[in-house]
Amino acid sequence: MTAKRIDGKAAAQEIRQRVAALVPQFERRAGRAPGLATVLVGEDPASAVYVRSKNRATAEAGMTGFAHNIPDTISEDELLQLVIDLNADERVDGILVQLPLPSQIDTARVIETIDPTKDVDGFHPMNAGRLATGLPALVPCTPYGCLYLLKQELKGLSGLDAVVIGRSNIVGKPMAQLLLAEHCTVTVAHSRTRDLPATVRRADIVVAAVGRPEMIRGDWIKPGATVIDVGINRLPSGDGKGRLVGDVAYEEAVEVAGAITPVPGGVGPMTIAMLMRNTLVAAHRRAGLADPEGL
Numbered sequence: 274m275t276a277k278r279i280d281g282k283a284a285a286q287e288i289r290q291r292v293a294a295l296v297p298q299f300e301r302r303a304g305r306a307p308g309l310a311t312v313l314v315g316e317d318p319a320s321a322v323y324v325r326s327k328n329r330a331t332a333e334a335g336m337t338g339f340a341h342n343i344p345d346t347i348s349e350d351e352l353l354q355l356v357i358d359l360n361a362d363e364r365v366d367g368i369l370v371q372l373p374l375p376s377q378i379d380t381a382r383v384i385e386t387i388d389p390t391k392d393v394d395g396f397h398p399m400n401a402g403r404l405a406t407g408l409p410a411l412v413p414c415t416p417y418g419c420l421y422l423l424k425q426e427l428k429g430l431s432g433l434d435a436v437v438i439g440r441s442n443i444v445g446k447p448m449a450q451l452l453l454a455e456h457c458t459v460t461v462a463h464s465r466t467r468d469l470p471a472t473v474r475r476a477d478i479v480v481a482a483v484g485r486p487e488m489i490r491g492d493w494i495k496p497g498a499t500v501i502d503v504g505i506n507r508l509p510s511g512d513g514k515g516r517l518v519g520d521v522a523y524e525e526a527v528e529v530a531g532a533i534t535p536v537p538g539g540v541g542p543m544t545i546a547m548l549m550r551n552t553l554v555a556a557h558r559r560a561g562l563a564d565p566e567g568l
């Protein structure tokens with residue numbers, strides 16, 4: 274059996290088009306376009322690429338972008354002041370501080386300083402707590418994108434066995450909360466998990482968010498399972514450009530799974546699409562409007 278390839282690029286494009294179609298309506302009602310501020314500290318090439326893509330997507334959606342590119346010599350107090358200024362700026366509905374931050378800066382402090390209503394990354398403890406307790410929240414973009422793909426792929430998630438590999442605040446933990454809210458039986462595996470292959474073999478849904486190239490092998494996958502590969506790992510290649518692979522050994526897993534996301538072209542594009550969606554939702558909530566329908 275060869276698994277269906279889940280096309281995250283197409284799904285992301287659809288979401289971005291739907292967001293763009295809803296922006297003029299918001300503009301008419303609120304008297305301004307939704308605004309997203311991005312903060313890039315330093316010149317890490319991967320972070321710079323991500324932030325450029327986010328800024329481009331913001332403009333393509335018809336939203337107002339506020340791009341702050343800051344040298345990595347900035348002090349923690351200066352960065353916190355920038356966040357405080359963005360919190361106070363009425364034109365800004367979403368604030369995205371690209372991680373990782375330089376070592377002199379306490380990332381948790383920065384995240385906790387972001388106004389939770391503008392926390393479009395969904396990393397603020399207030400949003401994490403709301404998600405965990407089943408209240409409306411701004412949900413981290415990557416796991417939200419994974420959930421969207423799973424719901425599109427499977428008729429219903431209720432009662433399915435899901436294994437999330439990785440327990441980061443950015444991906445693994447919120448992913449587990451989202452699957453639990455969909456009535457899956459959720460196992461969260463991590464670096465201390467005993468017999469990971471056996472744990473994964475039980476799963477109808479596998480979400481891999483580890484950061485280890487092709488660690489999850491084909492013979493760990495239950496036949497017919499749905500596999501979501503969050504990993505983005507760059508391996509050396511002959512042409513010197515590097516080759517992107519996920520956390521799942523795709524060529525092996527595709528022979529066993531029912532459906533699987535490729536890397537690239539799976540989860541990656543969904544993250545930006547969900548950021549656009551979160552920004553539009555944050556703008557509606559801040560303007561006292563009901564959440565936009567059809568997202």
Ligand code: NAP
Binds near residue numbers: 444464465540542
């Ligand atoms: P992270 O913070 O480094 O967390 C990695 C998790 O994997 C940790 O919980 C760690 O366990 C676990 N782990 C490490 N080695 C393991 C092993 N041998 N067996 C089982 N679990 C193991 O990473 P992250 O930020 O969640 O990102 C994970 C991957 O997703 C990375 O490749 C990243 O580039 C990618 N990513 C992609 C997107 C996207 O847009 N597609 C967005 C975010 C991240 P411990 O907690 O025990 O250390």
